[in-house]
Amino acid sequence: MKLKAAIIGLDGVPIHLLEDLAQRGVMPHMKELIEQGCLMKMRSSLPANSAASWSSMITGANPGTHGVYGFTDFIPGTYTVSYHSSHKLKVPPFWRTEPEKRVLVINLPAAYPAQPINGVMITGFVSPQFEKAVYPSGLLPRLRDGGYEVDVDASLFNKSISLFLKKLEDTLDQRTRVLDLLLEKDGYDLLFFVVTGTDRIEHYLWDAYADETHDQYPDFFGFFEKVDNAVDHVTSKLSPDAPLMMLSDHGMGPAETAVNLNTLLREEGYLVAGDNPRKNYNNIREETKAFASESTKIYLNRVNRFPRGSVKRGEAQQVQEELVDLLSGIKHCGRKVVEAVHHRQDVFTGPEAGNAPDLVVTPMEGFSFKTGLFKDSLYEEDFLSGTHTEDDAFLYLRGLSQGDLPDDPCIEDSIHVFRKIYGDLHDTA
Amino acid sequence: MIQHNEEKTCWNCPAALLKGNVDFRACGQSIAAIRDKISEEGLLVECARRPDLGMFEPSITFEQCPEWRETQFGYLLRDMRVMILGIDGYLGWTLALKLARLGCRVSGIDNYLRRKAVAEKGSMSVVPIADMETRLRTAKERLGVEIDFRELDLLNRDELEGYLREVQPEAVVHYGEIPSAPYSMVDAEHAIKTQHNNTLGTLGVLFLVKEICPEANILKLGTMGEYGTPLTGRPIFEGLFPADAVLTWRGQEWSMGGELTPRDPASFYHVSKVQDTFNVYEACKYWWLRSYDVMQGVIFGVHTEEVSEHPDLRTRLDVDEWFGTVINRFVAQAVLGIPLTVYGSGEQIRGYLALEDAMECMVRLLSSPPEPGQYDVVNQLSQLHKVKDLAEIVARVGSQRHGLTVRIQRVENPRVEADEHPFLVVAKKLRENLGYQPKTTLEVEIDKMFTLLLQPGVRGRLESVKGTVFPKTWWSGEHKETMTLEVYEPGNHAAAGYSPELVVTEHNGDD
Numbered sequence: 001m002k003l004k005a006a007i008i009g010l011d012g013v014p015i016h017l018l019e020d021l022a023q024r025g026v027m028p029h030m031k032e033l034i035e036q037g038c039l040m041k042m043r044s045s046l047p048a049n050s051a052a053s054w055s056s057m058i059t060g061a062n063p064g065t066h067g068v069y070g071f072t073d074f075i076p077g078t079y080t081v082s083y084h085s086s087h088k089l090k091v092p093p094f095w096r097t098e099p100e101k102r103v104l105v106i107n108l109p110a111a112y113p114a115q116p117i118n119g120v121m122i123t124g125f126v127s128p129q130f131e132k133a134v135y136p137s138g139l140l141p142r143l144r145d146g147g148y149e150v151d152v153d154a155s156l157f158n159k160s161i162s163l164f165l166k167k168l169e170d171t172l173d174q175r176t177r178v179l180d181l182l183l184e185k186d187g188y189d190l191l192f193f194v195v196t197g198t199d200r201i202e203h204y205l206w207d208a209y210a211d212e213t214h215d216q217y218p219d220f221f222g223f224f225e226k227v228d229n230a231v232d233h234v235t236s237k238l239s240p241d242a243p244l245m246m247l248s249d250h251g252m253g254p255a256e257t258a259v260n261l262n263t264l265l266r267e268e269g270y271l272v273a274g275d276n277p278r279k280n281y282n283n284i285r286e287e288t289k290a291f292a293s294e295s296t297k298i299y300l301n302r303v304n305r306f307p308r309g310s311v312k313r314g315e316a317q318q319v320q321e322e323l324v325d326l327l328s329g330i331k332h333c334g335r336k337v338v339e340a341v342h343h344r345q346d347v348f349t350g351p352e353a354g355n356a357p358d359l360v361v362t363p364m365e366g367f368s369f370k371t372g373l374f375k376d377s378l379y380e381e382d383f384l385s386g387t388h389t390e391d392d393a394f395l396y397l398r399g400l401s402q403g404d405l406p407d408d409p410c411i412e413d414s415i416h417v418f419r420k421i422y423g424d425l426h427d428t429a
Numbered sequence: 430m431i432q433h434n435e436e437k438t439c440w441n442c443p444a445a446l447l448k449g450n451v452d453f454r455a456c457g458q459s460i461a462a463i464r465d466k467i468s469e470e471g472l473l474v475e476c477a478r479r480p481d482l483g484m485f486e487p488s489i490t491f492e493q494c495p496e497w498r499e500t501q502f503g504y505l506l507r508d509m510r511v512m513i514l515g516i517d518g519y520l521g522w523t524l525a526l527k528l529a530r531l532g533c534r535v536s537g538i539d540n541y542l543r544r545k546a547v548a549e550k551g552s553m554s555v556v557p558i559a560d561m562e563t564r565l566r567t568a569k570e571r572l573g574v575e576i577d578f579r580e581l582d583l584l585n586r587d588e589l590e591g592y593l594r595e596v597q598p599e600a601v602v603h604y605g606e607i608p609s610a611p612y613s614m615v616d617a618e619h620a621i622k623t624q625h626n627n628t629l630g631t632l633g634v635l636f637l638v639k640e641i642c643p644e645a646n647i648l649k650l651g652t653m654g655e656y657g658t659p660l661t662g663r664p665i666f667e668g669l670f671p672a673d674a675v676l677t678w679r680g681q682e683w684s685m686g687g688e689l690t691p692r693d694p695a696s697f698y699h700v701s702k703v704q705d706t707f708n709v710y711e712a713c714k715y716w717w718l719r720s721y722d723v724m725q726g727v728i729f730g731v732h733t734e735e736v737s738e739h740p741d742l743r744t745r746l747d748v749d750e751w752f753g754t755v756i757n758r759f760v761a762q763a764v765l766g767i768p769l770t771v772y773g774s775g776e777q778i779r780g781y782l783a784l785e786d787a788m789e790c791m792v793r794l795l796s797s798p799p800e801p802g803q804y805d806v807v808n809q810l811s812q813l814h815k816v817k818d819l820a821e822i823v824a825r826v827g828s829q830r831h832g833l834t835v836r837i838q839r840v841e842n843p844r845v846e847a848d849e850h851p852f853l854v855v856a857k858k859l860r861e862n863l864g865y866q867p868k869t870t871l872e873v874e875i876d877k878m879f880t881l882l883l884q885p886g887v888r889g890r891l892e893s894v895k896g897t898v899f900p901k902t903w904w905s906g907e908h909k910e911t912m913t914l915e916v917y918e919p920g921n922h923a924a925a926g927y928s929p930e931l932v933v934t935e936h937n938g939d940d
Contacts, residue, residue, distance in 0.1 A: 012456075077493060078490075080439075081485060082485035083485055085483030088483065125456060126451055128449050129449075151458050153458070154458045203455040278438075278440075282438065282488050
């Protein structure tokens with residue numbers, strides 16, 4: 001065998017979906033694997049987005065330590081949103097701690113740009129320039145020739161759902177083909193293979209999952225059949241007793257109503273925005289006390305953190321409490337909107353906690369959050385039908401029973417568990 | 430102090446490299462870089478100077494960005510790499526020194542075409558100018574600045590490409606053109622030479638910028654002469670119609686906002702500039718280049734702080750009929766005792782700008798680049814005058830401050846142009862958007878020129894080119910003497926005809 005161990009990521013797959021699809025016979029290979037090991041619920045990171053959660057997974061650390069709170073962050077001293085870069089990670093990913101081991105990484109989100117690795121790195125979403133998504137770059141021509149794409153153009157969904165679905169399948173096929181191609185030539189101590197089409201189809205077609213009358217009901221299940229085949233394809237490269245971990249980075253649930261958090265903050269006087277035609281955070285005026293970003297993150301407009309910061313250190317706690325009260329109290333059509341509001345000091349630990357959002361909000365089922373600065377209406381129908389959930393990701397390890405795993409694991413525990421159970425990354429024969 | 434460009438952002442920064450749009454709808458999905466359909470939503474840039482920042486939305490203001498530092502002309506990109514095409518010329522050398530002293534990393538090319546063309550016509554700069562080697566050495570010794578120079582023809586694209594790749598300029602100032610209407614009207618050879626150099630040179634530069642440094646701020650020197658002097662008196666806007674301009678015809682109305690305004694060039698040289706305008710406009714549209722087309726008035730004067738620092742730093746001053754500009758020529762004529770030559774009625778109205786102010790305007794334009802794909806136009810002038818009124822001012826300064834006896838002569842107008850015309854010019858952007866206020870006056874600059882030209886060494890050179898001052902080039906192509914119609918004492922011609930109108934603020938524009 002050219003592979004000694006594998007980690008398979010299924011982006012955005014909640015444990016209940018996995019169990020359901022396994023039981024229904026949609027994912028027979030997965031069912032078989034579940035029977036050979038231990039599957040349990042796992043908490044995602046806070047916030048529960050792929051950048052923060054996969055960063056927690058690969059570093060085994062809390063966002064307050066590795067410093068990544070999402071795909072976007074604010075450049076210090078500005079209101080400018082910067083995109084995630086692997087260079088921002090303050091804790092090295094696990095493969096760097098054993099540099100002598102050869103590792104093959106395919107489609108890992110939030111790993112862009114690809115950094116040197118003893119092996120191969122092909123980053124997943126978001127990878128703006130393909131030529132920086134692959135290490136070593138000598139692989140680029142072969143990947144291009146094979147039509148490899150990092151991600152599906154989401155705008156396709158509105159143009160043609162069938163084409164969108166076809167692209168999802170194509171990209172999955174491309175990844176398994178690349179795996180075959182690379183294994184033809186080399187052996188690796190560890191494969192880290194992530195399926196991200198799962199997250200995509202759930203975002204756009206979660207409503208099809210539970211609705212037999214939905215036009216795409218069969219397509220939803222059809223895609224997971226393909227995922228099951230891909231999992232089988234990957235695991236077939238391993239010996240039956242080789243270490244195998246599978247996990248998702250967060251769960252997914254229905255999104256029916258989107259709540260525009262910045263609209264709420266504006267209506268309640270916490271956010272005052274100017275009228276610059278550019279719809280970005282530079283519109284924030286000095287009177288602003290708080291604003292929301294990237295769905296669930298709320299920042300206080302702190303003095304010394306933002307150019308027109310107005311919340312002084314001594315006032316921060318009071319503003320936080322006011323916001324907790326405000327958010328906890330909102331209701332829509334009689335239903336509570338917010339499940340929990342997490343304080344920075346409660347969820348982030350480590351030297352990077354000072355750059356964390358001040359609050360992280362999690363929605364009740366059926367709600368999602370948006371953070372456009374200039375939305376007029378507080379509530380609107382969500383254009384996505386699925387939204388991330390924090391408490392129902394999954395963790396699976398082959399050959400183990402539940403007693404071997406910690407209670408109530410969190411995603412940052414997963415790599416520690418993997419190492420504890422299986423030892424360090426396996427030696428190449 | 431509030432700076433004119435403090436709220437400009439990465440959109441305007443040549444160090445911000447456009448990378449493409451990211452779809453934020455679900456988990457920030459990526460799309461390949463898409464230069465052909467840049468939209469503001471989800472647009473990411475990378476900072477060429479700070480790659481460690483990764484990709485980010487282009488919203489850091491110049492005030493916030495440590496790469497932009499505050500100067501008296503606004504925030505200026507620290508160590509900005511500026512390449513000046515035509516760095517040996519009247520404007521090019523002057524700007525090079527100014528920018529270098531402001532901390533820019535200045536580079537430039539020149540093939541000495543101007544020196545050669547002036548010599549070809551039997552003239553020379555009446556202010557002695559050093560060769561480039563001496564200029565560069567003196568700049569280093571006296572001003573402590575390093576300027577990188579290549580002797581290079583703009584039309585030599587292979588070599589220019591290599592130099593651009595080496596420098597990777599963040600701004601390109603394009604002065605590399607033959608700047609003379611009469612020169613282009615001498616004969617077919619001169620007309621073709623002018624249009625070949627100017628039009629094809631500019632076109633080649635645009636292609637190279639697209640390939641090598643597409644984010645660079647292109648400052649292309651145009652001329653107010655591109656517009657002509659419309660006899661209807663309609664406003665001369667800044668290159669593009671304002672948003673509220675409306676065309677009414679047959680009872681219907683059409684918005685003209687954003688369209689190029691009419692051009693009516695007045696020589697084959699001006700035609701080359703109009704052709705440049707269209708080429709630059711199209712390049713911005715096709716390739717997301719950014720450019721200011723600088724519709725400059727007639728420059729006068731010979732002084733800036735930097736060129737006055739040492740004789741070897743002086744910029745050229747031409748007074749011949751082909752390359753001398755009108756005020757400079759009038760001062761030269763006054764020193765030589767030649768009655769100042771006013772063409773025709775002398776009622777022609779033109780825009781003017783002191784050399785020192787022109788340089789400040791260029792610095793301000795460099796400090797506030799247009800957005801990607803934006804073709805912008807500024808009318809760069811500080812004042813409007815009738816030619817005969819200028820003659821009066823020069824005569825007055827010459828006689829009152831330098832004891833000269835100055836007379837004025839009306840000569841036949843060898844050009845094809847309206848002697849008398851209305852002239853309503855809008856020149857608001859530099860003042861309203863870029864914080865420019867004229868720093869000097871006509872009288873002060875004329876006085877400085879007299880002082881310089883009356884120095885014995887300079888005066889001697891002036892005497893030696895005396896024969897090139899009187900106009901002989903007829904737009905009609907005829908080879909004949911230009912007749913003097915009248916010689917008169919200053920103060921004897923009362924005001925008549927149209928009054929110049931210059932709109933420099935929204936307020937005076939609406940009055």
